[in-house]
Amino acid sequence: MSHHSDDSCNDSPNEHFHDVLERSSHTPLNRRNLIRGGIGLAALSSIPFLSACGGGGDDAATPGPGTPAETALGFDAIDKNLLDSVTLPAGYTYTVLHATGDRLVSSIPAYSNLGTETDEWTMRVGDHHDGMDIFYIDALGRYTNTDTGRAVLVVNHESSADSHFFHPTGQTSGGVTGKKFSQFGGWDLGVRPELEVLKEINHHGVSVAEVGKNGSGQWVYKLDSLYNRRVTGQSPMRIAGPAAHLADIRAFMVTKFDTTGATSRGTINNCGHGKTPWGTYLACEENWAAYFNMPQGSAPVDAKTSTSRQRYGVARTPIAGGATSAGSQGWFATATAATDDRFGRWDISAPGAGAAQDFRNEPNTFGFNVEIDPLTSGTPAKRVAMGRFAHEAAVCSIPVVGQPLAFYMGCDSQNEYIYKFVSTAVWSASDVGGGLAAGDKYLDEGKLYVAKFNVNGSGEWLELNIANPLISGYATYVFANQADVLVNARHAADALGATKMDRPEWGAVNPKNGEVYFTMTNNASRNVANADAANPRAYADSDGRARTGNPHGHIIRFKELAGASNALSFNWDIFLFGAEEDSGADINLSGLNAKNDFASPDGLWFSQATGICWIQTDDGAYTDVTNCMLLAAIPGTVGDGGAIAVNNNLGGSTGTQNTFLGAALGETRLRRFLVGTPGCEITGITESADGRTLFVNVQHPGESTPAYGAGPFTFQSQWPGNQGYGPTGRPRSATIVITRTDGGLIGL
Structure with a gap:
């Protein structure tokens, strides 16, 4: 998730939602006509073609402004910080399970943390x-x-x-x-x-x-x-x-x-x-x-x-x-x-x-x-x-x-796509414990799709199949057969006109309702001209880590038609926009404050025990103020918010995009739970079956340590050795184990 080039390999001419609005292929009402006609955004949700972003059943419901009545988080949010440690709320503690270089067998020496292993x-x-x-x-x-x-x-x-x-x-x-x-x-x-x-x-x-x-x-x-x-x-x-x-x-x-x-x-x-x-x-x-x-x-x-x-x-x-x-x-x-x-x-x-x-x-x-x-x-x-x-x-x-x-997958690069694989075999509980033989059954035969997000809050799954003339007749890359389509899936997705996204990374499925969430971590190549409904922001972050495009990222979510894994259409909205608390209303669209602001969402995971949506960051835009973090969110449902306008201003250009935003969470439903070490990324998370132990990974602490010449290193971080785990000195990635001191459920 770190170490991404700013280059984009997607030179396809696929449209952004900006193009969809201008062409108005789905409706006679495009963005310009809405603006020229003086239709206010407060009224957009009443327009029939926008009602598809609702979340109910087969028929789309008009988004409402209400916030679902759900359980509030049960811990006090922690402050942003630049400490060389892992900080947690009061009443929580952690230990290190294992770290880079730890031996799995006793027949080799314990890790020296000096680089001398042979x-x-x-x-x-x-x-x-x-x-x-x-x-x-x-x-x-x-x-x-x-x-x-x-x-x-x-x-x-x-x-x-x-x-x-x-x-x-x-x-x-x-x-x-x-x-x-x-x-x-x-x-x-x-x-x-x-x-x-x-x-x-x-x-x-x-x-x-x-x-x-x-x-x-x-x-x-x-x-x-x-x-x-x-x-x-x-x-x-x-x-x-x-x-x-x-x-x-x-x-x-x-x-x-x-x-x-x-x-x-x-x-x-x-x-x-x-x-x-x-x-x-x-x-x-x-x-x-x-x-x-x-x-x-x-x-x-x-x-x-x-x-x-x-x-x-x-x-x-x-x-x-x-x-x-x-x-x-x-x-x-x-x-x-x-x-x-x-x-x-x-x-x-x-x-x-x-x-x-x-x-x-x-x-x-x-x-x-x-x-x-x-x-x-x-x-x-x-x-x-x-x-x-x-x-x-x-x-x-x-x-x-x-x-x-269905298996939902992101392609982690700027302007790439979200995919879905649907198995031919139908699920049988008797396959639990079936190992790789069950994998042969479910993962070798099926259909591969790529997502297209429409401007009206609906979406389509486009099958990557050589039988489609858009693929078989694609001039940029000539496919020989279906194997070629699978091996060169990016080219096939280009041919189908899939939607370019702001670096789709982790996905997660809400266990309560089956809705699918994906992090759009950031996109330096986003600008006013190619901003669209699903990737609507293009702006300059002018603080100490000045970046442009969509530097803070967002989280999109969608609901399959009738909740079916093999559905060919879905409804979507944007769950959260990352932002710094003082970014201004045109950037901080989710109303984040000092207790829950974040940038570059990356890791994403739902607790089976509590239903909490855990959000992890891999940030380069806010690290002058805080190390990367883990936040807890109480999710709602697709369509629980409404239509909004995003006012962009980048490089002297201005423009407005219409999109759909979920209900504001506020601090009761979105709080910062953990802050990591300097140079790290917080990524990877799972829990014990009872929800009382959380496993979290701290990746590449001290990543920006200079390492030139043969002299001693000057470490940006010395964690976890500085907290008593293993040899001191060089920083090490590690898995930590988080528990409540009273033994209760994590987060509630």
């Missing part, structure tokens, strides 16, 4: 803790929904932009140490030490660790548990997909490693996640594209492959500086890269006679939801039917026996 990190907790979930274990070692006192916690590990902390004096390149490589930057690398590279590859992926309470009632992870496991950037993976298209899919995956394309290696940049109703884990591959290299002067790929790569941001910028230059971590730049495929596979040029002789197709093996059975050692499966893009979360609809399942 193992390859294959049995250490990874770095950049992100999405996670808890899985209970029954007496026979199978998954169960019931709290048995035994469980595993599964944690994603995202970027390696802070890899300098894992080596004594920073990353080494050509004999020079202390360089801090950027996932989106570029350096003249020279040769990199193999052990450094192996550490960096292997602290990506997923950590599985058994957890439970010790004799003091404190949550701990169990060293040497038979369930402890790492899935890394090198672990074997199975390529899975629709039976009718599997041979064509695997043709895209052919490499020197597996000339049949049936398997691949590794998962990287795992950000948001999903949990299936049958008890498996979906590790979403997010910004995977930045790890590959096309060194200058290397053998070129064909034009179609180049077009595919450009849309995904793979080696899209020519690399200057000769064959030893890199755009990311330089994993290809080791002395043995030519003979050791562990390193050579990150060089994606095409020197061989065909794809089976090199790694030109290696990028095609990333960008998927990776299904892992946390309670077995089975080979994870890359679920191609769910599409290939920068996956950020894969949240499941409420399972209904006899009905298909």
Whole structure:
């Protein structure tokens, strides 16, 4: 979720809602006509074409101004702060469960926090803790929904932009140490030490660790548990997909490693996640594209492959500086890269006679939801039917026996899309505990859709299918077959005219009513001309972290027609707009105050026990005032607010957008619960079955620590060592365990 380039890979001509209003394709009343005709915004909700943003049943209801009568939050909001600690409300406490580098087995040394480890990190907790979930274990070692006192916690590990902390004096390149490589930057690398590279590859992926309470009632992870496991950037993976298209899919995956394309290696940049109703884990591959290299002067790929790569941001910028230059971590730049495929596979040029002789197709093996059975050692499966893009979360609809399942997914880049996968199989409760075999049943056969948000508060799901003339006849990228559509889902979504969004990241499903929420984290490329109803703000943030576009982000939500997972239409509104409390009424549209203002919503999750909507931030716009945070919200329903106008002013241009905003929450229903450490992102959250324990991840504390030269680091943060967990000195990502001192439900 951090380390995002400001570049957008979406150069498609797809319309924004600005274009929809001007064309007036859905109604004879467009924005200009409304304004010219003098129709006030207070009256907009009475216009028939706007009534579709209501939330009731098959028929859309006119939004009302009332606030639903719901339970108020039960803690006092904490203040914004820049402390090098994790702060919580009175009556709450936390402990650290595990942190970057902690060992999972006793046969390797405890973590030194000096960068001196000589193992390859294959049995250490990874770095950049992100999405996670808890899985209970029954007496026979199978998954169960019931709290048995035994469980595993599964944690994603995202970027390696802070890899300098894992080596004594920073990353080494050509004999020079202390360089801090950027996932989106570029350096003249020279040769990199193999052990450094192996550490960096292997602290990506997923950590599985058994957890439970010790004799003091404190949550701990169990060293040497038979369930402890790492899935890394090198672990074997199975390529899975629709039976009718599997041979064509695997043709895209052919490499020197597996000339049949049936398997691949590794998962990287795992950000948001999903949990299936049958008890498996979906590790979403997010910004995977930045790890590959096309060194200058290397053998070129064909034009179609180049077009595919450009849309995904793979080696899209020519690399200057000769064959030893890199755009990311330089994993290809080791002395043995030519003979050791562990390193050579990150060089994606095409020197061989065909794809089976090199790694030109290696990028095609990333960008998927990776299904892992946390309670077995089975080979994870890359679920191609769910599409290939920068996956950020894969949240499941409420399972209904006899009905298909829907998985909602964001593509985490500026101006990208929201997707939905609908299973062909209908849900059967007998599949609980079915592992990867159940995954084959539900995730390999189905339909993939992309969302189009209409100006009148309705929305459409557009199927990514080669039979659609818009896809089969798309000139920008010529699709060969349905496998090509799934592997190049971004191009297919472009062809269908899906709605470009302000960096769609995490999704969450409200367990009370099945409504779906998505965070739009921010978008620096948003401007007055391309602002639209679903992404309506374009403004300048003029304070100490001055940014433009939509720097504070927002949260959108939608309700499927009749609540059906396989519905082809939905109603939507905007749940919350992020803003600083003093931003002014044209920016602070949700009326946030000092106790609940926030910027850049990212992580998003609903408690099954309390119904609280938890919002986590990955902020660059407000970090001069406060570290990133966790907020609790009591949600309403789609359509509980009304139509509003957004007055934009950016770069000397002005404009007005009409949109739909949910009912104002106020401090009783939206409060700041946690503030993290300097440089961190608060991300990843789950809870115990009884709602009395909250697990939260603190990612990359001290991210802005300088790391140049061979001298000592000057740390932006020293957490969690400064709070008594593990060796002091370098900051470490970690999972914390939050409880109430009185043992009560979290948040209420």
